[in-house]
Amino acid sequence: MRLRFTKMHGLGNDFIVVDATRAPFELTPERIRFLADRHFGVGCDQLLVVEAPTQPGVDFRYRIFNADGGEVEQCGNGARCFVRFVHDRKLTDKTHIRVETQAGLIEPKLEADGQVTVNMGAPHLAPDDIPFDADSDAVVQPLSLGDVRVLITAVSMGNPHAVQVVADVDSAPVTVQGPAIENHVRFPARVNAGFMQVVDAHHIRLRVWERGAGETLACGTGACAAVVAGILRELLVSPVRVDTRGGSLSIAWAGPGSPVYMTGPAVTVFDAEIELD
Numbered sequence: 676m677r678l679r680f681t682k683m684h685g686l687g688n689d690f691i692v693v694d695a696t697r698a699p700f701e702l703t704p705e706r707i708r709f710l711a712d713r714h715f716g717v718g719c720d721q722l723l724v725v726e727a728p729t730q731p732g733v734d735f736r737y738r739i740f741n742a743d744g745g746e747v748e749q750c751g752n753g754a755r756c757f758v759r760f761v762h763d764r765k766l767t768d769k770t771h772i773r774v775e776t777q778a779g780l781i782e783p784k785l786e787a788d789g790q791v792t793v794n795m796g797a798p799h800l801a802p803d804d805i806p807f808d809a810d811s812d813a814v815v816q817p818l819s820l821g822d823v824r825v826l827i828t829a830v831s832m833g834n835p836h837a838v839q840v841v842a843d844v845d846s847a848p849v850t851v852q853g854p855a856i857e858n859h860v861r862f863p864a865r866v867n868a869g870f871m872q873v874v875d876a877h878h879i880r881l882r883v884w885e886r887g888a889g890e891t892l893a894c895g896t897g898a899c900a901a902v903v904a905g906i907l908r909e910l911l912v913s914p915v916r917v918d919t920r921g922g923s924l925s926i927a928w929a930g931p932g933s934p935v936y937m938t939g940p941a942v943t944v945f946d947a948e949i950e951l952d
């Protein structure tokens with residue numbers, strides 16, 4: 676099977692993007708893991724599949740697979756790459772599109788300056804919607820990681836996030852606590868683990884250990900979840916600049932029930948083909 680794909684990234688969070696609008700595209704988890712492998716395959720954090728919509732009034736359907744082969748609900752950096760991909764490949768002449776995902780409808784928009792703004796929808800905060808086995812409905816919850824206990828805020832952007840505040844992201848124990856949080860028993864669907872340093876009320880630094888991919892250079896839904904958590908904890912005021920290791924995003928949120936808006940870049944690196952056995 677010959678697979679045509681485009682390599683893209685959003686602030687270094689990198690993707691293999693496949694156009695499946697004309698022909699169905701069913702890949703096994705094994706093949707996705709092969710494609711995502713940075714030594715034996717192409718290499719990516721996630722594989723994004725562009726499909727025709729399944730419902731009226733929508734332009735495309737968007738499926739997301741982590742490097743571990745699992746399909747997930749949402750990807751923020753991928754949504755920005757998505758609108759650049761469909762626009763550049765002339766799958767649409769629209770610059771503002773409506774896209775259905777497992778997590779619901781999102782609306783990415785290609786701005787005149789090349790940046791992309793995405794209405795990511797409203798965050799979900801009820802524990803059952805994360806899903807999170809919560810001690811209470813408090814914004815901050817203790818989570819035991821064996822010999823240490825961390826204080827997290829659980830937020831879903833369609834995909835689950837556990838966000839904690841740290842003094843310095845550069846020295847934060849991301850590679851130790853990240854996997855422990857990702858696989859914690861109180862997150863039945865596993866979780867993305869965010870480590871947020873508050874610089875000031877409109878500025879944070881963020882690292883994310885992603886579910887199914889490990890630490891990435893940037894995480895769009897993680898940036899949204901961190902800003903939501905920071906505003907709920909009255910540490911942040913919208914809009915917020917989020918500095919990730921791959922660059923900066925701008926996140927805006929007007930409070931519970933309101934959508935989160937994310938603005939940032941989307942870059943095409945190359946087009947290629949690969950023979951899959």
Ligand SMILES: N[C@H](CCC[C@H](N)C(=O)O)C(=O)O
Pocket residue numbers: 688720721739741747748749750751752753834835867885886887888891893894895896897
């Ligand atoms: N690892 C995430 C999916 C990709 C999210 C991230 N790449 C983004 O930009 O939002 C999860 O399992 O929920």
